[in-house]
Amino acid sequence: MSVSLLVDGSSSADPQTRRPAPTQPFQARFLALQDIPSLLRLEARQWSPEQAADEPSLRQRILTYPGLCVGSFCSHTGEAVSSLFMRPIHRDDLGRMRQWADVADLGSATFESTRSLLGISLTSVDPRGAWGMIQFFWPHALKQGWRDIYLGSPIPGLKQAMLSDPQLTVQHYVLQRKRGLPRDPQLRYYHRMGFRHLVALKSDYFPHPSSLNYGVLLRGVIPLAWLWPLWRLLPWSALRSMSRTVEGVL
Ligand SMILES: CC(C)(COP(=O)(O)OP(=O)(O)OC[C@H]1O[C@@H](n2cnc3c(N)ncnc32)[C@H](O)[C@@H]1OP(=O)(O)O)[C@@H](O)C(=O)NCCC(=O)NCCS
Incomplete structure (x- = not known):
């Protein structure tokens, strides 16, 4: 996510960076196995039956990459409104990726060997939920040391x-x-x-x-990721406060 200056997308006049308002009744957090029924309902709303992820795939993603699976949930109903699944990826492996189906077979890149992520799937029924999820993940990405994210878009x-x-x-x-x-x-x-x-x-x-x-x-x-040595040393509470203060760079 390259750096662009914006705090509240809904009031921005700049179409390059228009974003939804951040203060919405959604809770963004890492995904857990008990979220799967709600995530399946979200998949069914946005993907055709042949495209939607099934229960075993969701389970495998959450168990394999617990720090890279995030979602936004409605504060009133608890239903998932947005989900994002990622995995580490070697840049060399991107060249081998011919189809989306290959994503699951791209070896087992770990943080020790790469600083790049690949989006497995993004699903959302509300842009405020999607944006809240990105804002939630950003300080975690900085702390974990990720530098960039690849994704395949239709x-x-x-x-x-x-x-x-x-x-x-x-x-x-x-x-x-x-x-x-x-x-x-x-x-x-x-x-x-x-x-x-x-x-x-x-x-x-x-x-x-x-x-x-x-x-x-x-x-x-990922904005500010190049300052990774600093984020590694900064206590988590200080990083969270910093990321809230400078959210406008997202
Ligand atoms: C793409 C997606 C995640 C965006 O969800 P969201 O953040 O809740 O945002 P919206 O669906 O309201 O779309 C936001 C804007 O992007 C546009 N947009 C995004 N994807 C679009 C698509 N596939 N077709 C047409 N417009 C699209 C919308 O028209 C909207 O534009 P607007 O703000 O000018 O009205 C969601 O539409 C989705 O889950 N789609 C199906 C699954 C998918 O394609 N995932 C991405 C694969 S990598």
Whole structure:
């Protein structure tokens, strides 16, 4: 997530960095096994049956990467509104990743061998929940020493764009801009979250009809991660206070 100056996205006039208001009735935290029923309901709301994660996959992610699975929950109902699953990844392994299904088979990178994360899956029904989750994870990412995050994004505007303009190529489409922002709505969404480096375009990435099954590998730099020696030494309470104070750099 590259650095952009913003405190309250809802009041920002800058479309590059528009973000939801941070004060909302959601609680962001690390995921636990007892969250799985609620996470399955969230999956079913946002993914088709062939795309949605099943119980064993969620269980495996939470057990394998407990510090890299986060969610936002409604303070009133306790239901999951957003979830984000990540794993460590070697940059070399990214080149071997042909399809989203490969994510689970990318070896066992650990913090000892890499400082990069790969987003396995992001699901949300409320942008305030998604943003709260990112804010929650940020000081943990600094403390844990992660530097950047890769993720594979669908490009759901592609099919329609190609129908409107048969000459359009997918390579051209992913680089197109509308008022300075990516033309594709999901690339625009990630751009606002700081994922601004297009690393690779992958065909047959996952079953996603409106993206014609393409995926784009994006990279976001974790703000202030380069000060890692400092975050390692800073007590957790001081880091939490610091991150609340300077949340505007996210
Ligand atoms: C992508 C996703 C996580 C965003 O959730 P969210 O943070 O709650 O935000 P919203 O769904 O309200 O989308 C926020 C903005 O991004 C745009 N956007 C994001 N993904 C989009 C998509 N697939 N198609 C169209 N627009 C999209 C929305 O139009 C919205 O734009 P607006 O603010 O101008 O109205 C959520 O839509 C989702 O779970 N989608 C299905 C799963 C998915 O595609 N996950 C990402 C795979 S890496």
